[in-house]
Amino acid sequence: MDDNQLIATMYGAVGEELRWTAVLDAIKMRLGVASAVFQCLVADKDDLVPYLCRRDTWSTQQAERHDAWANSPLNPRFRRDTEPRGEEEIESDQRSLAFTAADREALRHGLAACGLGPGFWLGCKTAPGEHTTMIFHRHVGDGRDITEADLGFLNQLLPHFRQVSGLLAKMAGYEARLAVADAFMDSTSLALIACDRDLGLQWMNAAAERLIDTLPQIARASGKLRLSAFEAEQVVRETIRGQKGDTCRIAGDQPGEVLHLRVLRRDAADRRRPGNRLALIALCSPGTAPSIDAAEVADLFGLTMAEAMLTTHLVGGMTVKDFAAYRGIAEGTARMQLKSALAKTGVGRQADLVRQVCQSLARL
Numbered sequence: 001m002d003d004n005q006l007i008a009t010m011y012g013a014v015g016e017e018l019r020w021t022a023v024l025d026a027i028k029m030r031l032g033v034a035s036a037v038f039q040c041l042v043a044d045k046d047d048l049v050p051y052l053c054r055r056d057t058w059s060t061q062q063a064e065r066h067d068a069w070a071n072s073p074l075n076p077r078f079r080r081d082t083e084p085r086g087e088e089e090i091e092s093d094q095r096s097l098a099f100t101a102a103d104r105e106a107l108r109h110g111l112a113a114c115g116l117g118p119g120f121w122l123g124c125k126t127a128p129g130e131h132t133t134m135i136f137h138r139h140v141g142d143g144r145d146i147t148e149a150d151l152g153f154l155n156q157l158l159p160h161f162r163q164v165s166g167l168l169a170k171m172a173g174y175e176a177r178l179a180v181a182d183a184f185m186d187s188t189s190l191a192l193i194a195c196d197r198d199l200g201l202q203w204m205n206a207a208a209e210r211l212i213d214t215l216p217q218i219a220r221a222s223g224k225l226r227l228s229a230f231e232a233e234q235v236v237r238e239t240i241r242g243q244k245g246d247t248c249r250i251a252g253d254q255p256g257e258v259l260h261l262r263v264l265r266r267d268a269a270d271r272r273r274p275g276n277r278l279a280l281i282a283l284c285s286p287g288t289a290p291s292i293d294a295a296e297v298a299d300l301f302g303l304t305m306a307e308a309m310l311t312t313h314l315v316g317g318m319t320v321k322d323f324a325a326y327r328g329i330a331e332g333t334a335r336m337q338l339k340s341a342l343a344k345t346g347v348g349r350q351a352d353l354v355r356q357v358c359q360s361l362a363r364l
């Protein structure tokens with residue numbers, strides 16, 4: 001593989017974690033070194049902490065041994081004062097001004113114990129307090145510093161390394177934002193589904209999974225949304241396609257099993273399958289009792305646990321009489337608890353209490 005092909009494969013590995021091993025193996029062979037490792041590091045007080053690491057084949061096999069010293073705070077390279085002073089750098093253990101003679105001695109002994117010789121590297125800043133590095137170690141017994149030939153190749157590699165580092169930093173930011181979005185979608189009480197016009201499922205949140213598992217007239221199988229009745233499936237398809245308005249109602253075998261479906265958006269692009277259009281759908285079942293945590297009700301509304309337990313069971317559909325029988329208390333006691341809960345929440349009717357709690361805490 002010539003240098004241009006090698007650089008091209010490095011760009012190709014940006015979104016493909018498993019391809020990094022082959023890229024680093026090729027760079028290692030090009031330089032004739034024992035190991036090649038790519039790392040992203042962030043400053044934490046006086047230390048540098050690696051949060052992403054890609055290794056060549058040999059370094060992967062020796063990861064436990066290397067992490068015990070070479071990738072630990074024992075290594076002088078992980079002090080904050082060793083991060084790049086400029087936007088980018090080509091440096092080595094022997095040339096770096098950040099190291100004292102004692103540091104270099106510690107590096108020599110520590111690396112040898114890991115089966116490594118001296119190191120040299122590319123480095124560039126990606127954000128304040130963050131940088132990436134691609135570090136190479138010679139074989140044990142090879143004490144050479146970076147050579148002119150090494151410098152020539154690394155100078156050729158440096159602008160591409162900087163570009164790849166920037167792309168990885170952006171991708172990490174996107175992934176972090178997606179993780180937050182996923183966490184929000186799973187925490188919301190609204191059951192959401194993204195599917196195509198043929199009911200092919202692309203995504204659903206945790207609330208939708210719970211609801212679908214609860215109702216008998218809807219299911220998911222082989223990557224598709226399934227309705228138990230052919231007529232119901234046709235109604236859902238037509239609603240998704242905009243032929244029946246934005247909403248539809250799917251009856252179940254029991255009165256409490258009714259399913260309401262609402263299309264929130266049509267014709268969103270499917271990034272995985274260009275040309276395919278997706279719909280974002282909200283589902284709900286009025287007959288499905290919301291799940292309320294009594295401890296949360298007590299904390300948020302200043303209720304006793306007895307009052308909170310009564311409130312949560314009222315939200316679930318019980319009557320005061322049913323609750324008293326369930327708890328084994330007098331109905332009069334339960335009504336006194338209700339009166340106290342109404343006073344503390346500032347409402348005058350049981351229905352208003354249920355509504356206020358549902359608006360704050362209900363989740364399917």
